[in-house]
Amino acid sequence: MAIHLPLNKLSIWQQVAFSAALLERMLPNYQLFAEHADFGNVKVLRNQLDLIWQWLDKANRCKINYQAQLTKLEAEVPNPEDFDFFGVFPALDCAMALMSLLQAMQEPSDDAFANVSKLSENSVSYYVELSLAQAIDDNNHHDEVIISPQQIxxxxxxQWEVATQNELFDFIKQARENKASCLQAKAMVLEEGLSNLGIEISA
Known part of the structure; x- marks a missing residue:
């Protein structure tokens, strides 16, 4: 189930706000990975996401040195070949989504903004596929496990990922471009206290 939202119909501000809100749901996955892998500094990603929220506050807008931030972020991108557990994949998705957002802010591109939405969806899709395959494999040790797109x-x-992205899009497209809208968007996606993979968000 691919999510195809008409993000190009939104203003740049709206696309940045939409993407930043999705990243709030992805960042806890990176944090959990970093805690277990002894790799990655989640504070770098957290600070960059905070910078983006500050940029969205037109009354107190900050300037972002995109090249410096992208260079910092590159050092925090995990290589899946270096780790032997699933957590590296949603962590990679989070880092790449943040990189896409910073690049899109530096040089606006519909594809780069859409990439954040896709990476969030991909994290969930892959996690669900592995979970379903594991559950089936536990019961059928010798059969080849095939998971259909419909099962995912x-x-x-x-379904929660799709509903969240749709709800967020519907809110952002009519939201005023101000700090209050940012706070509301952030509250919407963090209301459950869970990442997009259902991982509890620690303070």
């Missing part, structure tokens, strides 16, 4: 689409986590 019907999983509660995937």
């Amino acid at each position: 689409a019907q999983h509660p986590l995937m």
Whole structure:
């Protein structure tokens, strides 16, 4: 189930706000990975996301040195070949989504903004596929496990991801471009206290 939202119909501000809100749901996955892998400084990503929220506050807008931030971020991008557990993949998705957003802010591109939405969806899709495959494999040790797109689409986590992105898009497209809208968007996506993979967000 691919999510295809008409992000190019939004203003640059709206696209940045939409993407930043999605990243709030992805960042806890990176944090959990960093805690277990002894790799990655989640504070770098947290600070960059905070910078983006500050940029969105037109009354107190900050300037961002995009090249410096991208260079910092590159050092925090995990290589999946260096780790032997699933957590590296959603962490990589988070880092790449943040990189896409910074690049899109530096040089606006519909594809770069859409990439944040896709990476969030991909994290959930892959996690759901592995979870379903593991559950089936536990019961059928010798059969080849095939998970259909329909099974993934019907999983509660995937339905939640689709609903969240749609709800956020509907809010952002009519929201005023100010700090209050940012706070509301952030509150919407963090209301459950869970990442997009259902991981509890620690303070």
